[in-house]
Amino acid sequence: MCSGGHSWSCNHVREGGMLIDLSRLDAVEIDADAMVAKVGPGVRGNALDALLETQGLFFPVGHCYGVGLGGYLLQGGFGWCSRVLGMACESVLGIDYVDADGTLRHASEHENAEVLWAARGSGPGFFGVVVRFHLRLVRRPPVIGGALAFYPGARFGAIIRWAQSVGSQVPASVELMFVFSRDAAGEAGVMMIAAVFAETEADAMRDLAFLDARPDGALEFKPFKSNSLAVLTEMTMSHYPEGHNHIVDNLWTHASGDALLPALSHILDDAPAVPCHFIWMNWSPKRRRPDMAFSLEDETYIAIYGIWQDPAHENRVATWVEQGIARLQPFSTGIQLADENLARRAAPFMAPENHARLEALRVRHDPDARFHTYAHAGAGR
Ligand SMILES: Cc1cc2nc3c(=O)[nH]c(=O)nc-3n(C[C@H](O)[C@H](O)[C@H](O)COP(=O)(O)OP(=O)(O)OC[C@H]3O[C@@H](n4cnc5c(N)ncnc54)[C@H](O)[C@@H]3O)c2cc1C
Structure with missing residues (x-):
């Protein structure tokens, strides 16, 4: 099935399968x-x-x-x-x-x-x-907005240590994310985005107060500004230009900043130029989940986005993503399906008991296996 066609791994295209295009079911x-x-x-x-x-x-x-x-x-x-x-x-x-x-x-x-x-x-x-x-x-939350900061690559270590240490205390209303990349001249840089959803501007400022203790050395800091969601989305989109190819992979972790730092430093040092990048996102779940198939998450989410246009760059980009994930693997507690890459790398994405229950339901509801299931590493697509 293809609804929006935004599966990074083109999961909707399978060897010998029939693709049902649902994109016009858009009422x-x-x-x-x-x-x-x-x-x-x-x-x-x-x-x-x-x-x-x-x-x-x-x-x-x-x-x-x-x-x-x-x-x-x-x-x-x-x-x-x-x-x-x-x-x-x-x-x-x-x-x-x-x-x-x-x-x-x-x-x-x-x-x-x-x-x-x-x-x-x-x-x-x-x-x-x-x-x-x-x-x-x-x-709709009456106040939507965020604060931004830009750091030189030299502040990388301080940022990772700080981010891992404050993550669990960041209010649920705040999405704290860092984007790491290298520009065409090879210069590393870090963008911090702290989006906030609040009742009042005073609440937003209060919830972002933890940024007062952010790492120093920022090239630029833009304090909280009220915005529309469209503006926040536009800002995110700047990292995902149209008309490119992608190899993406991800992992959950709760490892400390010190533990993650050597692997992450290596990934940044080795990064191809933008638009290739990787993100560190504070998740630190605050809600109890209902019983549902979704059942695997952790404090921190890291995803590596290999993005290229020129076919000559494909191998270099793919190797960067694969080696980067391999370096982080010892700290991984699983992956999320949003950025899945299961055709290339098997990894857990559900609690084992939920996965077993899902497979039992599949046998009951699709006994003749009419629907493709998850792509498997090594299986042709
Ligand atoms: C630029 C970009 C930004 C993203 N940002 C986020 C984000 O912020 N948060 C997040 O959670 N994810 C995000 N994703 C990941 C995205 O949510 C997943 O890739 C999702 O599967 C895309 O949905 P789609 O309908 O566009 O994809 P499709 O490629 O159309 O579908 C993906 C798979 O979902 C299944 N499927 C789709 N529609 C149906 C249907 N109607 N019935 C049954 N099965 C169906 C099929 O197995 C299909 O192969 C992003 C992806 C991209 C490319």
Whole structure:
């Protein structure tokens, strides 16, 4: 299935498989009184947000333009404000789906509940075609904005140590992320983004107060500024230019800054020029999760984005990503499916008991294996 076509690994293209293009299932119905939206899988997160904004409503959509809600919601959905609102899939109240027999069905907590359980986090391993999601909406946070800082590569070690040490105390309303890269001249740089979602500007400033103790040596610091989500998304998009090829991989960790530093320093030293980059994101989950397929997360998220245009650069970029992940592997507690690379590297993405339950459901709901399951390292795609 292909909804938005934004799977980094092109998971929707499989050897000998049939691809169902769902991108034109892009209707949106918003019931502001019930605080519910019904959306087709082809709706892009940013398009939904633009509609919700006009009604003062909010849903934790992803951080970039163009990501289809189909793949995004099924794999979990790390959205704006997700540290407060939870994974986007937690706000999926129900799905309309076509099962392996070709029957249109509905799943909610009261009907085919085990299918909803699977749809909340199984991602590219879901055994059905979702044709509509029923989403719980919330009131839009009145204040959305953030603070920014730019550091020279020389401050790298101080940044990693500080970020790992403060992560668990960062208020849930704040998404703290660092982007590491090298420019065309080989100069390393670090961008810090601290996005915040709050009731008032005073609350936003209070929640960002931990930045007062940020590492010194910034080339530039831009204190909190109220913005629109579109502006924050635009800023994120600057790292993901159109018309490029990608090799992406990721991992969760709770290792200390000191433990991670040698591997991360090596990855930065070896980085090809922008747009290649890697991110460090503070996740430190604050919410108890409902019982659902999504079940693996940790304090820190690290993802390496190998991005190139010229075919001559492919090997160099792919090697950088693969070697970087291999260096970090000893500290990994698993991966998230948003940036999966399972066709090249096997890694755990669910708690073992949830994975076993999902596979048992697959056998019951798709006994003839009509749907592809997860790509396997070494398997042809
Ligand atoms: C630039 C960029 C930014 C991103 N930012 C974020 C982010 O902020 N947060 C985050 O969580 N993720 C993010 N992602 C990852 C993204 O959410 C996943 O790759 C997701 O799978 C993309 O959904 P899609 O519908 O566009 O992808 P597709 O490639 O269309 O689908 C991916 C897979 O999902 C399954 N699938 C899709 N639609 C359906 C359906 N209707 N029914 C059944 N199965 C289906 C299929 O197995 C398919 O192979 C980003 C990706 C990119 C490229």
